[in-house]
Amino acid sequence: MDDKRTLLKHFLAALAYRTQKALRGAPPEFADFRAAPQVRTPHELIRHMDSVLGYSRTFFLGGTYRPPVFAEFSAAISHFHEVLTDVAHHIEIGTELHNITPEILLQGPFSDAMTHAGQLAMLRRLSGSPVPPENFIFADITPENLGPNQSPPRSPDADWPERP
Numbered sequence: 001m002d003d004k005r006t007l008l009k010h011f012l013a014a015l016a017y018r019t020q021k022a023l024r025g026a027p028p029e030f031a032d033f034r035a036a037p038q039v040r041t042p043h044e045l046i047r048h049m050d051s052v053l054g055y056s057r058t059f060f061l062g063g064t065y066r067p068p069v070f071a072e073f074s075a076a077i078s079h080f081h082e083v084l085t086d087v088a089h090h091i092e093i094g095t096e097l098h099n100i101t102p103e104i105l106l107q108g109p110f111s112d113a114m115t116h117a118g119q120l121a122m123l124r125r126l127s128g129s130p131v132p133p134e135n136f137i138f139a140d141i142t143p144e145n146l147g148p149n150q151s152p153p154r155s156p157d158a159d160w161p162e163r164p
Contacts, residue, residue, distance in 0.1 A: 004102040005091045009143040011106065012088045015114050016081060017141045019049070020150040022120035022131055023077065031073035033127040042120055043073045049113045050080040053087050056109035059100045060090040077148055085146045092143075130164060133157040 001009070023030075023042075031043045040048060047067050054065030067083075070076040097105065121131045132153070140151035 001092055001094070005094070006143075008102055008106060008110065009088050009091050010141070011110055011114075012084055012091075013141050013143045013146055014136075014139075015110070015117060016084055016146045016148075017139055017150045018114065018117040018136075019046075019080070019120065020148055021134075021153070022117055022124060024131075024150075024152075025129075026124060027127075027129055030124065030127055030129060033123055035123060035126045040119075042123055043076060045116050045120055045123075046073070046076045046080050049116045050076070050083050052109045052113045052116070053080070053083045056105060057083065057087050057090065059097050059105065060087070060095040062098065081147045088143065088146050125162075128164065130162060132163075133160055 026042070032041050034041050047069065050067040051065065054067055058065055068079065070079060100108075124131045134153035134157055135155040138155035140154055145151075
């Protein structure tokens with residue numbers, strides 16, 4: 001794997017970590033929390049993130065992608081991680097990109113998905129269940145772990161003034 005692909009795969013691992021950080025410990029009602037009319041719920045955001053990553057996969061495989069609809073939030077989260085893992089697999093094995101560069105993949109769908117991970121964290125705060133802060137420099141993020149079972153924070157912030 002060349003340096004660009006190594007970095008893309010690590011970015012996907014960071015996406016998996018940050019997504020699960022935003023979801024870890026969320027109350028069951030968080031899945032359907034709607035901050036305002038026409039604002040996506042966390043369940044809808046996970047489906048959209050699945051869609052964005054599925055779209056990025058089309059640049060390796062061709063075709064189109066439409067994410068399935070899952071009634072259960074946990075199933076939607078699992079499927080998101082399956083798609084993320086599959087995209088990372090194509091990066092790792094060197095599947096050729098079509099009509100796009102690694103840089104555009106990063107600036108487009110990958111960054112879009114990371115933005116939505118941040119939105120999940122913001123929705124946690126708005127829903128009354130904020131995510132504890134941490135120093136991400138020390139986070140246990142590895143390209144081998146792209147699933148929903150992410151490590152707990154290695155360096156949680158001791159000072160959390162807005163703690164509920």
